[in-house]
Amino acid sequence: MRENNSGKEQAITTDSHFHPGEQEIQSRMGVRETMERFSKQVIANFMPEEHRSFYQQLPFIMLGHADKKGWPWATMLVNKAGFVTSENNKKLSINSKPIPGEPFSKLLQHDQQHNKRIGLLGIELSTRRRNRLAGHITQVNDTAIEIEVDQAFGNCPQYIQMRELINIDKEVLEKPEVTSINRFDSKTREFIHNSDTFFVASYAKTENNKANINEGVDVSHRGGRPGFIRVDDDNTLTIPDYTGNFHFNTLGNFLLTPKAGLLFPDFETGDLLTLTGTVEILWDSVETKFFEGAERLWKFKIDHGYWMKNALPLRWKLDKYSTNTLLTGTWDEAKKTQQAELERNQWQTYTITKTIKESSVIKSFYLSPEKNQRPLFSAGQFITVKATINDKDVIRTYTVSSSPHDSDYRISVKRETSNNKNIPDGVFSSYLHDKVSVGDTLQIKSATGDFTLDTQSERPAVLLAAGIGITPMISIARFAMLEAVRTRSRKKLTVIHAAHDHVQRAFFEELKEIEKSSSGNIHCFWTLSKINDTLKAGKHYNHIGHINAALLQAVLPLDDYDFYLCGPPEFMQATYNLIRNLGVTDQRIFAESFGPASLERQSDRSTGSFQQIPVAKEAIIEFTRSKVKQAWTKSDGTLLEFAEVHGLLPEYGCRSGQCGSCKVKLLSGKVSYNQPLQTTVNDDEVLLCCAMPAESSEEDIVKVKIDL
């Protein structure tokens, strides 16, 4: 019995298409039952008709085998299209001769090939189609290698780069040259580093096959952006493992036989690098989270291999990278992200690379880090932005409106104008709209905040936004759409955006695009307070006026949802009350507001409503770094107000306990918050904007020391 992620025990079964190694990893990932059910439909012990015809149209086929010393190898068998034939749905015949001196050619020279287990992968780079099978050799004769099929299944294109086969004059082909290697020299290092594709052979073998497992061989495709494989030293590679089909054929084999055969083709020159060695799966490496798209890592240590110059009579031209590949990272980027994470609490210079007018009042700014990579962030979070305006440093917080999959931050800022001549326009938004252009720089502190999509929740999410409150929602929607491509997650989202009119409304076209690309997982609706005759209901908007019960009931099928709210204070409270009255529990409502107005929640938790710790009548406050030590009384207000009165300029954003911008270290003493916090604050931290010294029964004079 094994434990899966959820702690539920699951038995290893012999009545399965999967062997114990594969089953163990599926259990670990919490997909065991799903995969067992799924396998009954997709894995067969014969080739479906379309697989048979597919193999017969290919000019090359990948084969995985283990040599007599137990080292796995991936090999490429090549000939004219039609060299693979299939007499019936259990048989394949491969008319190809391996390159002399190459490991598979050695295997064929021995007598033991009969019944030898092999894995096959048929792959067409121009269409990105692929099918896999496990089988065994029944006969080798002068013209062909005969194979009987044990298992066959299809595979989706995922990380396969699109390549066109180029016709070359066979007369100009040079003779293959095979050189043995047992470590990486500068040439192989560079070649591996620049590769975007390799094939991996692996097999499962147990000491005494009591469980009667299928000890088959597998050969799989692996793709990524050039730089996705790290050559650590002259014998080790570190390779990210991306989300795949959840069969875990390769990793499952590694678990039982920690060895791999790797084959790197040079699609332009026809050279091949084939390696065999040992592997180690790194389940919990800290490096994984910095590598975009990596779910885990594995290390490969070379035992020996061959550099095969002029090995292939085929050449390809790169057409384009797969969308999935483009959503993954490289080791160079991972290193920079890791460095940026170390500096996440320091101001960093970002250059404005693009500005876009999103509506009559909203403008987007694309921000690229001057050094390193931008640090990690989650969709829905905000960054803190600083600029010197009229000789004064001004700080504001802005939600990132791009997705964590995008390399730059994008912020989308509403111009705050005043209709009253005695009241000035908004300082920072006016500066950004009027003074800043491409090439200018801003100081940025990394994204933070708790208003993020709960990806673990199986419930569909409803994102309700008003006006500029659309910024976290567009980030979340874009993230969900791209995650569905990368991981095949099927998170259902409904976005409802309320705007004053279509001229002020931002991201209408972008949301439509997201909806279109989401394969039915994301639905968007719009409501406008003001319409005109040029606008068509259903095409330009779905509702007139505020979000109300009629609109929600019309667009949301009966279900159990998580709700996310962002917009001006009146919208927040009205919409919160509306959905509470429709029976949604408080715990299912996540809210973010861009100003001090904070939501009055009706708690439904059994622990009751928020209870403030008693506030001290007076206290001594010490701001250690500024060397300010002063007496505080209740009338001095929050620690933020107190610090400002004493000439300090702590950073702040919302001044209402939501954004976390004013969070600093609490060195000693206790504080009391005047409202429930909507951001995480550890015991050794204090959120200045809503904290006051707490009453203490242990000290005569309450003392609070703050690192400011």
Ligand SMILES: Cc1cc2nc3c(=O)[nH]c(=O)nc-3n(C[C@H](O)[C@H](O)[C@H](O)COP(=O)(O)OP(=O)(O)OC[C@H]3O[C@@H](n4cnc5c(N)ncnc54)[C@H](O)[C@@H]3O)c2cc1C
């Ligand atoms: C977590 C978070 C995320 C945010 N995300 C976004 C976002 O994605 N996009 C976005 O546009 N904003 C966002 N904001 C809001 C943003 O931080 C700024 O508050 C906003 O841009 C206004 O800043 P400002 O400097 O332009 O206006 P300020 O100068 O701060 O003025 C604010 C308002 O007060 C008025 N005002 C100024 N002086 C007075 C006075 N003496 N009396 C009365 N009224 C006065 C101004 O006219 C203006 O309307 C976010 C805020 C938070 C807390």
